[in-house]
Amino acid sequence: MGSILGTLFRISTWGESHGPAVGVTVDGCPPGIEIAPGEIQAELDRRKPGQSSLSSSRREADRVEILSGVFEGVTTGTPIALMVRNADARPEAYDHLRDLYRPSHADYTYRAKYGIRDWRGGGRASARETVARVAAGAIARKLLRETEGVELIAYVRRVQEIEANVDARSVTREIVDRSPVRCPDEKAAERMMQRIQEVKQRGDSVGGVVEMVGRGVPAGLGDPVFDRIEADLAKAMLSLPATKGFEIGSGFGGTLLTGSQHNDAFYRDETGRVRTRTNRSGGVQGGITNGEDIVLRVAFKPTATVFVPQETVTVQGEPTELKAKGRHDPCVLPRAVPIVEAMAALVIADHWLLQRALRSAQGEGRS
Numbered sequence: 001m002g003s004i005l006g007t008l009f010r011i012s013t014w015g016e017s018h019g020p021a022v023g024v025t026v027d028g029c030p031p032g033i034e035i036a037p038g039e040i041q042a043e044l045d046r047r048k049p050g051q052s053s054l055s056s057s058r059r060e061a062d063r064v065e066i067l068s069g070v071f072e073g074v075t076t077g078t079p080i081a082l083m084v085r086n087a088d089a090r091p092e093a094y095d096h097l098r099d100l101y102r103p104s105h106a107d108y109t110y111r112a113k114y115g116i117r118d119w120r121g122g123g124r125a126s127a128r129e130t131v132a133r134v135a136a137g138a139i140a141r142k143l144l145r146e147t148e149g150v151e152l153i154a155y156v157r158r159v160q161e162i163e164a165n166v167d168a169r170s171v172t173r174e175i176v177d178r179s180p181v182r183c184p185d186e187k188a189a190e191r192m193m194q195r196i197q198e199v200k201q202r203g204d205s206v207g208g209v210v211e212m213v214g215r216g217v218p219a220g221l222g223d224p225v226f227d228r229i230e231a232d233l234a235k236a237m238l239s240l241p242a243t244k245g246f247e248i249g250s251g252f253g254g255t256l257l258t259g260s261q262h263n264d265a266f267y268r269d270e271t272g273r274v275r276t277r278t279n280r281s282g283g284v285q286g287g288i289t290n291g292e293d294i295v296l297r298v299a300f301k302p303t304a305t306v307f308v309p310q311e312t313v314t315v316q317g318e319p320t321e322l323k324a325k326g327r328h329d330p331c332v333l334p335r336a337v338p339i340v341e342a343m344a345a346l347v348i349a350d351h352w353l354l355q356r357a358l359r360s361a362q363g364e365g366r367s
Contacts, residue, residue: 003124005236005346008353009143011136016118017126018094023083024132026069026139028353031077033143040064040082043138044131046338049327052180054196054334059088064135075139082135086128094120094326100314102322104304111315127241127332130339137342140349150348154212154340156183156333157297159195164188168213168295182337200330203307207242207300208333210340214283214294214348221289221351228287229351236343237298242332245299249282294348298340300332
């Protein structure tokens with residue numbers, strides 16, 4: 001069940017990095033949602049490799065094929081099958097990894113679990129699998145935008161110690177996508193790109209933090225105790241390759257405050273809506289959305305494949321040295337931005353459908 005996510009809006013992903021294709025089945029999407037292949041393709045284009053010198057040189061058009069569930073441009077309510085063929089797969093480039101374990105990769109752990117592993121670029125452990133998540137996330141995003149006007153915008157907040165100065169309340173996707181590193185702070189973006197190029201030239205890699213803001217998310221989404229929406233968001237984000245940390249709202253920084261400093265005071269705005277004057281809760285209180293912006297951050301470690309010689313062992317346990325080859329991102333963050341948005345869209349869409357089902361059941365109970 002490890003490749004399935006969601007309760008009502010459910011996805012099941014499949015495929016390997018250097019297999020024929022990767023894809024996803026989306027189940028539970030309501031009928032009547034307009035979906036054009038170009039809308040899905042636009043999101044995949046933001047994720048695909050080869051966009052700039054900051055990313056992998058693998059050349060993939062990532063052309064999506066809609067195999068089912070959409071008729072005459074609208075969803076039918078039946079399972080939606082999406083497929084992207086691997087055009088630039090080079091499994092032979094990984095032949096030297098057949099009998100050894102790459103440091104900080106899933107080679108050893110996959111073998112420990114299954115007794116077998118796909119050494120062609122990591123198989124399911126490869127970030128190539130996230131193509132399916134982004135394709136499915138484009139449908140979830142469209143559902144949320146059409147029904148609630150939800151807007152999800154992620155951006156690179158930090159590369160190593162280089163921190164961007166960003167106001168999550170006003171950042172736009174257009175500003176984010178102006179820079180190859182997808183950081184809306186121009187000065188910080190220049191320093192980030194320079195840092196990534198420097199470590200790339202040394203054959204090394206760097207990590208950092210992606211921040212995301214979700215605007216227009218209605219109050220009432222989430223379910224105590226174990227299905228708190230921030231818990232599901234954390235699971236979704238930490239299921240991404242190379243992730244090592246998750247924060248929402250004030251996150252770990254909130255531990256430095258007192259309760260009176262941290263609390264978000266309530267007031268009623270000019271439209272009569274109940275609001276909070278601050279948003280240290282990050283849009284979630286008691287595991288349920290409060291109608292304020294959802295603000296979260298995801299930490300990504302440095303890319304595990306580096307071209308610096310590293311100590312390792314063979315599958316027989318014999319010591320050896322790894323000299324990596326292939327095409328890899330020196331920093332995953334720029335391409336992680338649309339993936340973080342997609343995972344947030346999938347979780348929020350699922351909770352939106354769950355809330356709609358609850359309200360419908362309550363209405364039937366009163367009738």
